[in-house]
Amino acid sequence: MRRLLRSLARRFLAVRRTPTYYLPWLSRPGLDCALIIANVESRFRPGFSDGPFPVDVVQYDADGATVRRYEVVLGDCTDVVELALQPTPAGCGIVVVRGERLRSDLYVTLANGESYTATHGRGEFVEEYPAAARAALTVLGGALALAGATVAAFARDQYVYADVESRSHVLLMNLSNVTNRIRVAVRAEGRTLGARLIAVPPMGARLFDVGAIGGGGHDGVRRVRLTGNAWFNLYLVGAGPRDLEGPLSLMHVK
Known part of the structure; x- marks a missing residue:
């Protein structure tokens, strides 16, 4: 029923969904972030296996x-390009990849010379709201934000881990052209530890420490409920005792 209501609301608001392949990116001092572009799966698809394959990449x-736009050409279906992504002071964001005949999963890697991690992207969509819908969400969302609430259009549940030696950060990715007010509620041991409202700009991202919500003294597994007024997704960033200054892991979640 909830899915049907969301579908009807999108039609009423004239929201357009554009198919999009996206990935996260992170930058930290001493950490190299690269996008691995390949199209090996196209060799198994008749009519898609012959190169070249032009690819457009936009880093947000x-x-x-927009941080930078990249134009990449894969010579054939076995060609691989490692594209170094530009670091910024904010240190995180979204990468969008478009290619008419691109049919393979792509990967983002993090490396510091000693450790290495990688995760793949998602072939989903970006929501585009018309001006009237954006204005309505701005007014309604602003009013609800005064009470620490948001328009509950989309929701995600995620388990994370937080203690001194190992903690999970969450990278929120706003996959729409409207400000996404995402309410993050954290529970542990059957009770609510706290909640926070995070405003993420259009096509923007926010990296936050789940362990900071509700204070210390609750090490272990936490259940996180995320509710936003527009389409969003998330990746988990795992950190050790040095937190974000040390080796990191990056993982997508379903």
């Missing part, structure tokens, strides 16, 4: 601004 900063 945490505030949704």
Whole structure:
């Protein structure tokens, strides 16, 4: 029923969904972030296996601004390009990849010379709201924000881990052209530890420490409920005792 209501609301608001392949990116001092572009799966698809394959890449900063555009050409279906992504002071964001005949999963890697991690992107969509719908969400969302609430259009549940030696940060990615007010509620041991409302700009991202919500003294597994007024997704960033200054892991969640 909830899915049907969301579908009807999108039609009423004239929301358009554009198919999009996206990935996260992170930058930290001493950490190299690269996008691995390949199209090996196209060799198994008749009519898609012959190169060249032009690929357009747009890197968005945490505030949704375009950091850089890249134009890449894969010579054939076995060609691989490692594209170094530009670091920024914000240190995180979204990468959007478009290619008419691109049919393979792509990967983002993090490396510091000693450790290495990688995760793949998601072939989903970006929501585009018309001006009237954006204005309505701005007014309604602003009013609800005064009470620490948001328009509950989309929701995600995620388990994370937090203690001194190992903690999970969450990278929120706003996959829409409207400010996404995402309410993050954290529970542990059957009770609510706290909640926070995070405003993420259009096509922007926010990296936050789940362990900071509700204070210390609750090490272990936490259940996080995320509710936003527009389409969003998340990746988990795992950190050790040095937190974000040490080796990191990056993982997508379903």
